[in-house]
Amino acid sequence: MSARRSLLLRRVRRVCLLAGVLVSGAPVDTGAQAPPATLTLEDALRLAREHSPQYRQVMNDVRVVAAEVRESYGAFLPSLSASLGYNGMSTRTSTGQGNFGEVVEDEERTVETSSGSHGIAARMTLFDGGAMFRRVSAARAREDAAEATIAASLTQLDATVQRAWHDAQRAERLIELEERLLASARERLERSEALFRIAAGTQVDVLGAQVDVASQEQTLAAARDAARKDRLVLLETIGLPPQNADAFVIPADAPTTFDPASLDVNALVAQALQASPAVLQRRAMADAASREADVARAGRWPSIDANVNYNRSLREPGAFDAFGQLGAQQRGFSFGLSANLPIFSNFRTAAAIARAEASAEDAREQARAMRLQTEREVRAAVIDLENAHRQLTLAEQKAALSAQRLELATEQYRLGALDFLSLQRVIDDTSSAERQALDARYGFVRARVALEEKLGASLPRD
DSSP, X not given: OOHHHHHHHHHHHHHHHHHHHHHHSSOOOGGGOOOOSBOOHHHXXXXXXXXOHHHHHXXXXXXXXHHHHHHHHHTTXXXXXXXXXXXXEEEEXXXXXXXXXXXXXXXXXXXXXXXXXXXXXXXXXXXXXXXXXXXXXXXXXXXXXHHHHHHHHHHHHHHHHHHHHHHHHHHHHHHHHHHHHHHHHHXXXXXXXXXXXXXXXXXXXXXXXXXXXXXXXXXXXXXXXXXXXXXXXXXXXXXXXXXXXXXXXXXXXXXXXXXXGGOOHHHHHHHHHHHOHHHHHHHHHHHHHHHHHHHHHGGGSOEEEEEEEEEEEEEESSSSTTTTOOOOSEEEEEEEEEXXXXXXXXXXXXXXXXXXXXXXHHHHHHHHHHHHHHHHHHHHHHHHHHHHHHHHHHHHHHHHHHHHHHHHHHHHHHTTSSOHHHHHHHHHHHHHHHHHHXXXXXXXXXXXXXXXXXXXXXXXXX
16 A cells, blocks of 8 residues: 555545544434524535535445454454343143053153343354454455445535536626626616707617616626525535535635646656555455455365353253242353365366456456546646636637727717617627636536546646
């Protein structure tokens, strides 16, 4: 196991220890939980770790594999059992018989007796071809695989929460944009009405401006409805009830961007192959399958067991006299050794070994396939990030140029050098450019989150 992987698993174990307290306690009352008044991205990630149903389900696996590890170590200890039993008997005979079965005389005789026994027994495996050691190794490998699964689930949860949170933030910023566009449309309507009153404009211009206001109001209402639905998705992702969708504010700070041209793709690929949770998960699963195959091979070795027994017993003449008594009339002690040599098991051992070895080979191939997939996905994600940055740069340039064009077109319309229909086309292009710039910024964020999800770590922002 590499140092990087060991460090990751130690961190995961600490997370699991904290989460294990959460999982093993009482169920979380999500109906009483509400997000903070200002829901930052850090708050959303923290709450998701505490309340996400999918993540809590994965956390349960840690408790199971921890119990399996304890069980594997328990094979080195003797198994103990205690017994306590009482018996009573009453027999009534109504006809006496002679030595040869002939009837001697009619009589009625009752025979009663009772007995009790107490004992303790111990059994221990002294040798089994190393299967006990291999079971411990396999159990520890399964524990590493479970922890790697949790790390992969945590990475996926963080990425899902980030996408949902940024979608909700984008919806809020889109509302602000649509409100500004509506305010601008109302200003144009006022100017059109003023120009109409001084006979510098036409009724068609006024009607066109009124249509623009109505259309923008419709767009703003749709943006508000979409924002409410994005909030519902965010709360569902976190694991909080949807009735609190209007109980928090999302900060309006624009997400930062950076030029991905400085990223070293080969270094990112190497980092992902060493630290990606998905790669570590498959690698740990392959290791666990290999250890399971070792356990199956141990089935061909003989086993030696030792046992020790201590018993006490008593017998009383009455049918119920022995019940409840802990005394003893007889005491016994025994011990023994037994050896079992598997000579022929109807090919069951060979079949079990073949299945285990095939599963181990499949797991190794799956790990190799995951490495290939991860390398492809990292390289593709870098391409997507570079394209998203390029699209963002062009969209922002287009939005800036469109804003200057609209300012000039508005001045020309005020001076009568431009008709209203031409102005309307400029307005539509400018609105579209602003929306595209907003979408491009959050498109860059989604591309960055996708790449970080493949890497299992954050990207440098320099």
